[in-house]
Amino acid sequence: MTKNTISPHYHRIQRSSGWSALNILDLWKYRDLFFILAMRDVKLRYRQTALGVTWVILQPILTSGIFAVIFGLLAELPSDDSPYLLFAFAGTLPWTLFAQSLQRAGGSLVSGREMISKVYFPRLILPISSSFSVVVDFLVGLASISVLFLIYKEPLTWNLLAIPGLVLVNLLIAVGVSFWISAFSVHYRDFIYALPFLVQAWMYASPVAYATSIVPEKWVALYSLNPMVGVIEGFRWSLLGQGEFPWISFGISIAMGLVIFLFGALVFRRIERGFADVI
Amino acid sequence: MAYPAISIQEMSKVYRIDPATGGAASRTLQEDLVDFARRPLRRSASSRKQEIWALRDVSFDVQEGEVIGLIGRNGAGKSTLLKVLSRITEPTSGYADINGRVGALLEVGTGFHTELTGRENIYLSGAILGMRRSEIERKFDQIVEFSGVSQYIETPVKRYSSGMAVRLAFAVAAHLDPEILLVDEVLAVGDASFQKKSLGKMSEVAESGRTVIFVSHNMGAIKNLCTRAILLDGGEVLADGDVNSVVQQYLVSSSENGEWHTEIAERTDRQGSGKLRFTGFQLLGLQESVVDAAVAGESIDFALSYRRSSDTFQSARIMIWLRDAFTKGLLRFGTDLTGQDFESLPQEGRIICHVPRFSLRSGRYYIDLGADVDGVKADRVIRAVTLDVMGGDYYGSGKIPTHPNDGDVLCDHEWTVEIIEE
Numbered sequence: 293m294t295k296n297t298i299s300p301h302y303h304r305i306q307r308s309s310g311w312s313a314l315n316i317l318d319l320w321k322y323r324d325l326f327f328i329l330a331m332r333d334v335k336l337r338y339r340q341t342a343l344g345v346t347w348v349i350l351q352p353i354l355t356s357g358i359f360a361v362i363f364g365l366l367a368e369l370p371s372d373d374s375p376y377l378l379f380a381f382a383g384t385l386p387w388t389l390f391a392q393s394l395q396r397a398g399g400s401l402v403s404g405r406e407m408i409s410k411v412y413f414p415r416l417i418l419p420i421s422s423s424f425s426v427v428v429d430f431l432v433g434l435a436s437i438s439v440l441f442l443i444y445k446e447p448l449t450w451n452l453l454a455i456p457g458l459v460l461v462n463l464l465i466a467v468g469v470s471f472w473i474s475a476f477s478v479h480y481r482d483f484i485y486a487l488p489f490l491v492q493a494w495m496y497a498s499p500v501a502y503a504t505s506i507v508p509e510k511w512v513a514l515y516s517l518n519p520m521v522g523v524i525e526g527f528r529w530s531l532l533g534q535g536e537f538p539w540i541s542f543g544i545s546i547a548m549g550l551v552i553f554l555f556g557a558l559v560f561r562r563i564e565r566g567f568a569d570v571i
Numbered sequence: 572m573a574y575p576a577i578s579i580q581e582m583s584k585v586y587r588i589d590p591a592t593g594g595a596a597s598r599t600l601q602e603d604l605v606d607f608a609r610r611p612l613r614r615s616a617s618s619r620k621q622e623i624w625a626l627r628d629v630s631f632d633v634q635e636g637e638v639i640g641l642i643g644r645n646g647a648g649k650s651t652l653l654k655v656l657s658r659i660t661e662p663t664s665g666y667a668d669i670n671g672r673v674g675a676l677l678e679v680g681t682g683f684h685t686e687l688t689g690r691e692n693i694y695l696s697g698a699i700l701g702m703r704r705s706e707i708e709r710k711f712d713q714i715v716e717f718s719g720v721s722q723y724i725e726t727p728v729k730r731y732s733s734g735m736a737v738r739l740a741f742a743v744a745a746h747l748d749p750e751i752l753l754v755d756e757v758l759a760v761g762d763a764s765f766q767k768k769s770l771g772k773m774s775e776v777a778e779s780g781r782t783v784i785f786v787s788h789n790m791g792a793i794k795n796l797c798t799r800a801i802l803l804d805g806g807e808v809l810a811d812g813d814v815n816s817v818v819q820q821y822l823v824s825s826s827e828n829g830e831w832h833t834e835i836a837e838r839t840d841r842q843g844s845g846k847l848r849f850t851g852f853q854l855l856g857l858q859e860s861v862v863d864a865a866v867a868g869e870s871i872d873f874a875l876s877y878r879r880s881s882d883t884f885q886s887a888r889i890m891i892w893l894r895d896a897f898t899k900g901l902l903r904f905g906t907d908l909t910g911q912d913f914e915s916l917p918q919e920g921r922i923i924c925h926v927p928r929f930s931l932r933s934g935r936y937y938i939d940l941g942a943d944v945d946g947v948k949a950d951r952v953i954r955a956v957t958l959d960v961m962g963g964d965y966y967g968s969g970k971i972p973t974h975p976n977d978g979d980v981l982c983d984h985e986w987t988v989e990i991i992e993e
Contacts (some may be wrong), residue, residue, distance in 0.1 A: 306666035373781040410681040412658035568660040
């Protein structure tokens with residue numbers, strides 16, 4: 293019995309040559325897996341409920357508190373007329389989203405190796421879904437910052453409406469970077485150990501604990517190449533409701549984010565074909 | 572124009588193994604940097620890598636509705652072929668055209684997470700296997716019913732017994748509805764009654780007109796389910812045709828490519844003084860033909876090659892243990908048991924243990940080898956080889972115990988009745 297038609301599922305299996313296309317169609321077919329994996333990560337994190345949520349709230353508050361004491365109180369750095377705690381929190385919040393999704397997505401291939409060696413699915417789903425699972429943490433953090441604003445009697449403005457767009461660009465950069473990290477971590481297992489250091493160095497190169505205004509004039513151009521600068525400044529503008537929207541640095545963020553994301557995805561796809569053999 | 576469901580053309584797969592890292596392919600960045608610092612001009616690791624051909628010029632077509640058994644020894648390339656066909660890994664050269672939706676069951680329970688409930692795991696595992704959410708929703712009740720764990724469906728899987736977890740995992744996989752199904756040895760999990768249920772589900776799939784490629788060491792299952800079999804050896808197709816003749820060819824491989832388990836000589840995890848070391852193992856059937864499996868009720872010879880040190884000795888004792896998968900000892904053969912300890916042995920040679928009627932039922936067993944010289948442990952090789960036993964007609968009645976609790980050992984017996992007079 294032979295089939296007289298070509299099935300819609302027809303495909304040819306062969307060595308993919310060079311920089312294979314991103315295969316968006318394949319990703320779309322597996323969108324349910326993406327949601328289920330992201331939900332799995334969220335559920336697992338919040339299952340031990342009390343501890344899970346507490347940490348998600350406490351971590352950025354404590355970090356911002358430390359920044360407020362060291363940079364605001366001791367070093368007396370400027371905070372653009374906002375309470376330093378709020379100022380630091382407005383930087384820590386997007387940074388935590390970024391750093392957490394790097395951490396989770398960076399290790400996602402290694403921790404999902406059982407799946408990779410036993411089942412086919414678009415491997416890109418693993419880092420992407422791990423990144424998105426952090427959004428829930430971000431929302432919890434956003435809720436807690438609103439409480440802080442009430443305590444400080446600082447007004448929230450319509451600038452808040454920019455947050456979804458800011459989060460999107462933030463994730464674009466995070467997912468893009470994590471493509472590189474996760475792909476390399478498969479071949480170089482010790483790459484994961486270098487990650488916390490990388491994240492920390494990157495944080496000090498971004499205006500998380502301090503304001504961009506303290507960066508010396510001649511360094512500003514170079515400094516702005518860091519795509520997180522625009523994102524964090526955008527968050528400050530949105531949450532603290534002061535000054536102008538940082539159009540230039542945010543534009544750089546979007547451009548850099550797209551470049552990192554697209555090249556990251558291509559590199560990932562290039563290395564991907566050997567994952568199951570190596571992992 | 573008719574299209575086959577699967578058409579494989581001269582497909583090869585090469586693995587590069589780096590002997591320096593003991594075969595592990597992933598390296599640390601540190602290692603590569605150090606390598607590069609030492610020999611910046613040489614191409615670092617790649618020059619030292621060995622090539623292993625897991626598949627070599629494999630070509631065959633599978634028509635829609637065919638159920639094909641893929642057989643061969645461990646390392647013959649069966650699993651690699653399934654991995655390539657299910658797109659887990661890419662072929663090095665050649666191609667395969669797949670005309671239909673593929674479902675692969677290479678291992679049950681992939682992606683299961685023990686912290687999640689049964690319900691959550693059904694969705695997770697189903698999605699990983701390629702099911703849409705709506706599809707899982709539609710089949711949810713059937714899956715739960717098949718698994719038989721309905722009352723624990725909201726309980727985290729970590730509280731399940733391993734049997735329950737496997738049943739649930741298989742239930743999800745069994746409800747995957749592909750046009751082409753690739754199955755690798757998944758039936759080897761769970762207890763015998765569950766295996767039977769899985770086999771039943773498999774034959775249901777096979778009879779429903781779907782295309783199936785089925786890898787198994789269980790020749791009984793292969794013969795039951797498949798009409799055609801393909802024998803792989805060293806990554807190449809050795810035989811392709813009617814299931815009975817190919818299985819026969821597999822069981823009675825000719826002596827030149829019969830399996831001498833010489834890897835035993837390389838084992839370093841052995842114990843003993845080394846005054847006598849096993850260097851190889853072979854199974855011999857009738858007329859010294861080399862076979863890959865024993866058959867219950869028929870004669871089998873265990874041939875052990877060895878090398879001994881030049882020291883003189885008084886007595887040498889050779890022992891063979893047959894164990895089940897849980898390392899429980901089932902049988903021991905020994906020169907001490909038959910009173911045949913050796914008083915002299917050539918420096919190198921082959922010792923044969925002849926079993927006139929092999930008495931374990933079909934299944935997979937493990938062989939440990941042991942030698943004592945002058946009462947001192949000289950060599951112990953744990954799990955030296957696996958022993959596959961085919962079901963045979965041990966009792967001459969065509970019957971053999973099948974229930975999991977019937978035990979693995981067969982023993983001649985007769986029944987009589989006597990009248991008790993008051």
